[in-house]
Amino acid sequence: MRFAKPLAKLVAEFEKLPGIGPKSAQRLAFHILRISDDQARALAEAVLDVKERIKTCPVCFNFTDQELCEICADPERDHSLLCVVAEPRDVAAVEKTNEYRGLYHVLGGVISPMDGIGPDALRIQELFARLADGTVREVILATNPTIEGDTTAMYIAREIRSTFGDNVRVTRIAHGMPVGSDMDYADQATLIHALQWRREI
């Protein structure tokens, strides 16, 4: 079936989204056609708004619409505890557990020799800059239990130890999750368990 040009264009845009195949793209496009003009405008504005207003926090590199993100700006949180994650969505996964009261550091990826991604491509220097003032006493490495996540954690642990010695405790989130799964999909019980049972590496 051939679509009118504007419709075909919308379908094509939806298809570019992760997890959306041709069938779902068509379904979404037809749904948009059915909704009211106001609803459609609200959706379009939300998309533009998020692109315009959401920036990365200059300290932890999580997404935020403030100068400093809410977590970094919160004096109630434990500033001596730093949880290192790969992506902003991992911050959301840990926050959902309501168990963790420290700060975060978002690396922006993981070391992946298979894809040619080395430590220089991640925000590791920025992490070390944060550790330099001595406020942080413990770093919790919460990367996924995959080969890339493990390699990243081991690399950071080694570098921290050689730079800061015993001044910074390094722990790895004790994964109750099976090897290979994404933290993003970890259920809350598993994550809470993992946060409580982190181990020294």
Added chain:
Amino acid sequence: MKVYVDSGIVIRRIDLGEKDRILTIYTKEYGKLSAVAKGCRRPGSKLAGPSEPFVHSKMMFAAGRDLDILTQADVRESFPNIRRNVTTASYAIYILELVDKFTEERQPNSELFDLLLSGLYMLESETDPELTTRYFELQILKALGYEPHFEACLRCGNLPRSGRIAFSPSLGGIHCCSCSAVPNDAISIPVALVSYARVLKAVEPNRVRDLRFPTGARRDLARVLKWHIRYRLDSDLKSVNFLPQGHIGAATQPRSN
């Protein structure tokens, strides 16, 4: 639906959608193949562990329309020591990439499968990871018919007793530097290197741990094999820059002088 079982090692994987992965697996009976591991990124998935690189499993596949599906996997060896150490993990990943780059899908080579498995076991058992990797490079080249020659000059058949000779990737071996024009891709090496290379080519895998190579021989052999492999593949390996010796000869190809 056709179902088949094989012993396989995951050599590469890419995410598919939100929960799946496409695995590239080197199997004993079928050679390299691709298969989808559905739901393997979900916590609790039985396929999560078997979908990780260099994990060796007994696998069951179902033939699909586009891609085959990995339906079951029973882990035989997950190589925990390799994973525990950044250096050995980097060498293991490099070995996987070598196998991936040197093979086509569905070209059975059970000798290569055994070689890959023994390479991983050598790294797991804490055999010197650098020598293990050089050993693996020499053996995979041999198994695929790209073996580099270190016996004598490939032009005149002589081997000087001392001094320096050349290794030429395009020639596929050594050149004595005196009988004819030296190929212009030649790498200058000491004659002494050929005995180290010959030992490593001929030794049994379980004896590699007994070998002692001086730093210079390690460096020269790494360089020679890097350029020999690069010439055969006509491309760079992504993971080579992650090896402790990765910087050697990285920028430009050395010329003989």
